Each structure stands twice: as C-alpha cells, then as structure tokens.
Amino acid sequence: MAVQPHDQRSAVAQEKAAVLREALPWITRFHGQTVVIKYGGNAMVDEELKRSFAADVALLHFVGLRPVIVHGGGPQIGQLAAQMGLTSRFVGGLRVTDAAMMDVVRMALLGQVNPEVVGLVQDAGAPSVGVAGTDAGLLQVRPAVGPEGEDLGFVGEVEHVDTSYLTELLEGEFLPVVATVGRDAGGVERNVNADLAAGAIAAALGASKFVCLTDVPGLYQDFGRDEQSLMSEVSVKQLQHMLAADELHAGMRPKIRSIVDAVRGGVPQAHILDGRVLHAVLIEIFTDEGVGTMVTTGGETLRDAFEERAADQVRGLASGGVA
Template sequence: MSDTPHIPAQFTAETLSEALPYIQRYDRQTVVIKYGGHAMVDEALSEAFARDVVLLKHLGVNPVIVHGGGPQIASLLDRLSIKSEFRDGLRVTDDATMEVVEMVLSGPINKSIVRAINKAGGKAVGLSGSDADMMRVKRATRTTRDPDSHVEQVIDLGYVGEPEAVDVAVLKLLTNYDHDFIPVIAPVGVDANGKRYNVNADTAAGAIASALKATRLLLLTDVAGVLDGKKELIRELQADDVPALVRDGVASGGMIPKLETAASAVKNGVGGAVILDGRAKHALLMELFTEHGAGTIVL
C-alpha cells in the first residue's frame, strides 16, 4: 500500500475538517426546510435530499420538513378536469380543488417523503398542519389595484389560509433527542370552525420556523435564488429590502410569497432565511456547512 493518501479520500477528509465550525454552529439547532419544486419530482435529487436530511440529524441538527406539491396537485386537477388558477403566486382554491389538495399533500406526497427518509436511515413521521391543531389559520385576503380606475379590489382566493397561530408542542416532542424523529408536514391548516384550508408551503414553513425560533429557514426552489434586474444572484438581503423588490417587479409570481415569508420569519425570531436552488445536489449541505453558502440569505 502506498504511503501517499488517495487523493479523493484526502479531499473528503479535508472537506469534513473544514466543515467542523459549521457543524458546531448548528449542533442542537432547529432548521426548517421547505421542500418543493424540481427537487421533489427528480428521483436522484429526492434520494439525495433524503440522505442529506438524515445526515443533518446525525450531525446534531433538528430538521423539520414542510413540503409543497404544486406539480402533483396540478397533474391530478388536470386529470379530473378541474380548472385552477394562480393569483400573486397563490393557488385559488375552491371546494373541489381543496379536496384534491388535501388528498395529494397529506397522502402520496407526504408518505413518499417519509419513506425516502426512512429508507436512508432516518425516522420520519408524516403530519399535516391539522394534526394536534398545529396550524390554526384564517382565510387569506389579497387586494389588487385596477390599472384603469386605480381602485383597490379584493381577490377571492377561496380556501387559501394564512397561519394565525402555530402550536409546536407535537414538533418539540418528536424532535426531542430522546426520540430523534424527523417531522414531515403537509401544509393544510384549519380555522376556528375546523374548516380545512390550503396554505402556501413557503408561508407554512415560515410560520413554523418562527414558532420554533429556528436558526435557519431554508426555502428550496427552482431558481438559484433571488435575481436582480440583470438576472444576477443577490447573495444577501435585509428584510426591509423586500417590499421594494416586490413593488419594482424584481420579485414576481411564486417568488413573492417566498420573499415575504423570509422577511416575516427573520422579523419573528428566525436567525436567517435562505432561498436556494433545490435543483443543485446537496444544496442543504452547501448552505449550512460551507463558508459562502448557497442562494440568497435574508437577514
């Protein structure tokens, strides 16, 4: 056997050694991860995500997963010939759509993520925001200004909810180191009358991160992060920068709830919120355990 270490092995060892300060930083800290987009539907990426989540747990991090499911919901709605539309990045949800949303989110999507994490060696538990009355919501309201009359009009989003209160007792119980479970949460909440509501997954993740006072909120998406007018990555933002980005059109569509969620979370006690590219393999590890991180961090 040669006395010279094998180069790939040495590189791996050096990488692990360089990650030590970051591993220490997140030891026994809670990280809420919004999982969605391409990372969920690409088999190789979903397997890598599951392994990375299990690795986080073994490194002393408390990962809490909140997942979306837009493409899968859209696919079933199409098959059932149910029309659906988006306004300001939020799916307008009527009774028929809500039936599909809950069925898909709390059913096959949630359980497929649970199975993947368990297969990778973790102990995942599938939940809905309805379980243990975790996510109490109110009906979401949005307004838009008519371009001709300049009169503000209320947008009816149907059964779309905004988190009003989050009870994290069951999450604290599950993530306690005596149990070591990894919660996987479908973003369906209930109002005071027990009526179910569709909650944007980014918004749900932000509310849960705020309630847990998480060290980090990681929002996986299908772009590199927040891009400026020249389509270049903005690496760092302050929460107070967000309204101007939305007003000026730099952020639009689905990026609006992500940025609003990130800004709200850091103002409510989350250490930092990061919008990062879920299409990049090991995006979670790059963000948490390397010097420069990945994506756009809102502080």
Template sequence: MNQAIAKADTLIEAMGWIRRFRGKTTVIKLGGSLLEDRTAMHHLLLDVVFMETVGLRPVVVHGGGKAITKAMADAGIAAQFIRGRRVTDEASLKVVEQVLAGELNVELTETMERLGGRAMNLSPRTTCVLHGKKMLDPDGEDLGFVGEVTSVDRDVIESLAYTDQVPVIPSLCYDDEGQLYNVNADTAAMAVAQSLGADKLVFLSDVNGVRKDETDPKSIIPAMSAETARELIASGVIRGGMIPKVEACLQTLDRGVQKVHIIDGRLRHSLLLEIFTTDGVGTEIHA
C-alpha cells in the same frame, strides 16, 4: 491518499458548522418542480437525514403545486389562480388533501425512513399542527377553501425533534370548526419557523440564489443584510419572480428567524453545501 486527505479536510471544515448549529432548528421548505424531480428529492432528503444525524433539528414543510394541478386535470377540474393563489372549491380541496396528505407527505416520510433516518408525517390524516382561518382576499375575491396559518402546535413538533425524528408538514390547516384549508407553502413554512424560533429557514428554489444579473448564475450574491436586500429591490437589481421570494425572507426575519437562505434544490447536496461549508452555494439573508 491525497483524495482521502481532502475528504478529511472537508469533514474538519464541516465540524465547526456542525458544532455551531447542533441543537438548532432549521425549517426547510420543499415544493414546486423539485417534488417532481426524483433524483433531486432523493439527495435533498438524504441531506435532511444527515442534518438530523449530526445533531441539527430539521423540520420539513412542503407544498405540491404541480402535482396538485396534474391531479386536478386528471379529475377534470380546471386550475384557477388569483394573484398566485389557487382558487380551491370543495372538489379541488379533496384533490389537494389527497395529494398533500395522502401521497406526498407519506412519500417524503417513507423515503427518509428508507435512507436510514426517522421521520413523522404531521398531516390532517395523522396529527395536524397548523391551525388557521379562511384567507380573505384584499380585493374581495372569494378564493374558496384557502387559508392562512394563525397558530402552530409547537409542542408536537418539538417533541419529535427531541426524539431524533424529522417532522414532515404539508401546507394544510384546520380552523376552529374543523374546516380544512389549502395554505401557501411559503407562508406555512414562515409560520412554522417563526413559531419554533428557528435559527434558519431554507427556501429550496430552482435558481441558485439572488443574483446581481438575473441572467448570470455566476453573479450570485452569497450573503446580504435585510437592509441591503430592500435597497436592491428598490433599485431594480432584485426584480421579477425573485421579489416575492426575497420579500418572504424579509418578513421571516422581521418575525425573529435569524437567517433565511435561498438555494437551488436541484444542485446535488445543496443543503449540506450551504449549511456546512464556509462559502455556501446560495444566498443568505440576515437581519
């Protein structure tokens, strides 16, 4: 009986957060090693289905870097990166499109359907909602078919959310001439969140958030303001690979999104724990 009561207490705690975020848009960025972990992805997508079921409006944006690198290797194409951007020639672009639009996007959508939700893949093979242009490298390097998002088809995404479907968007965009480009998934998610005026943008990572000591998972900072985040970068507390993640969060806040979260997607039901509990499990950065 005590266990049953504890479950009821958890539901009551969640109720306040559900009422607060009901009808609000949350953009969720999936990518990296998480897409290779079947168990983690199953639980994350189950969380997304739960969010939609209780009245939130989740939107999924995904990359697929590791799967792309593997597919390129299988095709005999060597991966090349310049400052973290994948150089994408014509042969590479075909592999990127197949992996993102032809495989991962379909798999994510079908998995959510099997879990009892309703989802719609918005890819260049169905309806592409990301529009952009070729990215020009500041140092003059030619990255090939690498692009940046300049506009998002907000009406298509919102029409799906209004009909209780979860939009699933790969990090690919078309330009005005119909040329396809590979886009960094973090920046694609930022563009979608900004366009939709999202209440939250959640970056699913392989660390549990921003830490005071990067080697100590228990030193996580549960919440901080944008000003504090900038101070921690300047003082060296935030360093290494966490700097670009936090800087991406700050850019998103500057563009009107209310809150950005960094959480460990490998933790079972991390999305629900972060959004529907008082303490959360990651780091929330707010304006």
C-alpha cells in the same frame, strides 16, 4: 478491480478529510439547533434529487441538528387536478382553491407527497413522522384573500402555530415532515401556501435557520431580464421594498413574504437555495462557500450576527456568567 496508485488514493483521502474538517465547526455550531427546510419545486419530482435531499436531511439529523421539513406539492396538485379535469388558477402566487380543488390538495399532499417524503427519509435511515397541519392544532388559519382582496376560496392564512406536537417529535429525536393543510376557527380545512407556512413554523419553533428551496439559483434583482443580477445577499428592508413595489415574480412573492416573516419573527438566518443543485442544503450549512441568496439584517449578515451572539455566549460562560 483496478488499483489506484498510493499517491492518488492518498490525495483522494486527503480531500475527503478536508471536507469533513471544514464541516466540523458548522456541525458544532448548529448541533442541537432547529433548521426548517421548505421543500418544493423540481427537487420534489426528480428522482435523483428526491433521494439526495432525503439523504442530506437524514445526515443533518444524525450529526445532531433538528431538521423539520415543510412541503407543498404544486406539481403533484397541478397534475392530479388536470387528470380530474380541473383548471388551476393563481392570484398573487396563491392557488385559488374551491371545494373540488381542496379535495385534490388533500389527496396530493396527505395521500401522495407526505408519505413519499417520509418514506425516502426513513429509507435514508432517519426516523421520520408525517404531520398534517391539522394535527394537534399545528396550523391555525383564517380565510386568505388575494393582493386586491380577491376571493381565494379555501385558502388559509396562518394566524397561529401550535408547536407542541412538533416539539414533542423533535425531543423524541424524530424528523417531522409537515404537509401544509390548516384548519380555521370554524373547523374548516384550508389549503395553506407551503412557503408561508414554513416561515411561520420556523419563527414559532425559534429555528436557527430557515432554508427555502426553489427552482432558480436565488433571488434576482431583475428576474428574466438580467441573468447577471443574482443577489448573493439582500437585506430584509430591500425585500420589503421589493414586495411593496411589486418588483417580484408572482411565484416568488410568497417565498419572500415567508422569509421576511421568519426573520422578523426572530429566525437569525434565512436562505433561498436552488433545489436543483445536488446537496445544496449541505453546502449551505456545512461549508464556508454558501450558495443562493442569503438574507441580511442590513449592514451585517445574519450569519455574522449569529456568530457574534454565539461568541458572546461563550465569553459569558468563560467568565462565569449566564448565557
């Protein structure tokens, strides 16, 4: 076995120590806080990315954060549907779901994706539990329609999130993995867009951070035309304008809607990250650099607002007040 010179080994050790030291303030800040991560895209099909993501989320758990994974299964649903001779059709970024497609959704999400993600997280060492949106009334939905009132079949729009089961799991130090199938008032199971479900869950849990993994580096001002128009920060007001003006790629609309809903629901930090980048979630949470697109409230970033609120709480405790 080759032996590294002492100076080289020392330099490598110093680099590792610097990384840990940089992460410490962020670990301290988010200790005990809930982080909702919408897991999807290429990160769900590439074997290296799948294992890396599971290990990263397990690390979040072990350093004291409370991660919740919410997943869809677009690639898996599409592949299984094709094998069964069914054609996938989308309206406004939402999958039109008839009875046959709903069977495919159940098989893909509950029978394939959810058990796989749970297994990967458990293999990484974290106690993980698979959860369906129909469990304990978690995702209560109504029939959804397209942007122009189109009939989407068995697609559900989240009306209410009952967090009691997720809270019980988190307090028991389990890591929930949520498959986004919901149930309406008539007891009918419906396919719920994973982005929209994740945003609703983040708001209902009072999460400190909502992370949405995508297959692009972030949100573009002019996607597909100007690769230099990647937006490192964007305000909620800008996002609402882009939605209203129909300036977004159809597949991005549910993601942006989910982030707007989460932030308006009280989540102080939201991020769009490239799930194809190894350790993107760790880089965003535990380093000063950050990646992707950060959502802002306007003049100040949500991170600034969060830090100021935390500082106010510390000052209040120091003066004998109640935070």
